[in-house]
């Protein structure tokens with residue numbers, strides 16, 4: 001089993017998507033970016049699903065513009081599970097293929113297509129509608145389409161299952177499943193985002209794509225890869241706090257240098273700094289280690305520190321430290337009960353309250 005991920009996170013906002021820059025931190029590189037007319041494909045925050053960027057395609061002119069972003073498997077496969085998040089930044093109003101699956105040549109296996117009225121359908125190897133979601137999609141809404149496919153030995157025993165969700169929801173808006181359809185009798189090799197055959201207007205963003213080359217189980221919503229450490233990304237609140245040695249407080253707290261740090265207001269009384277972090281910590285015991293010092297040698301200074309959930313609620317017992325003028329680590333290992341009570345290890349926050 002091999003999974004191929006495409007997140008767009010290695011891109012630069014506004015930059016054109018190319019086969020050269022679509023790999024690396026973004027995941028599995030596209031094998032072709034095909035653009036006709038004045039169609040564009042760029043990394044963009046508009047319509048993205050997770051992280052900071054998605055793959056946005058814009059075809060403003062229905063007469064000449066078409067595109068497809070092609071992913072080619074290293075080797076053809078008999079079955080797969082696939083997931084693609086997408087946002088229609090505007091409703092095209094014109095029927096077109098949104099995602100097409102091909103063999104090694106030009107034979108369609110099946111397609112996920114838009115109808116002119118904004119509904120979405122699954123179509124067979126010959127373009128026949130197998131099922132459709134009767135409610136029109138809406139512009140600016142993030143959807144997740146999941147498909148599981150197995151090639152047929154004949155044109156009547158192929159297998160296809162489709163589920164449509166809102167964003168990360170686990171309650172499907174639309175499901176379809178059959179083990180007796182014509183979804184091709186050849187192996188899968190190419191996935192196309194877009195309709196490379198006919199010109200249509202479209203402004204859509206794709207993101208958080210995952211393709212498993214052998215699974216027959218729906219891949220489910222995107223989850224941040226688990227990590228063993230997290231990095232500050234932004235200040236949630238910190239009135240009067242300043243930064244030394246770096247452009248901003250998250251940057252100062254993200255390196256290992258004592259020359260970059262955040263400073264509370266002078267003579268602090270319950271001066272609170274809350275820092276947002278990224279990442280999704282692996283299960284198991286959890287130790288958090290603030291590194292703290294006081295700057296005024298004549299004053300007793302303390303800091304109250306705790307870990308907050310992504311929703312801002314304390315998830316560990318608040319610890320109070322009496323500070324010295326030497327930057328010192330204050331590790332705190334969450335109790336088993338505290339660690340077990342963490343329903344999500346994503347997006348944890350730090351709260352530091354300074355007192356003189």
Ligand SMILES: [Ca+2]
Pocket residue numbers: 007008009048049050051052053054207208
């Ligand atoms: Ca992304």
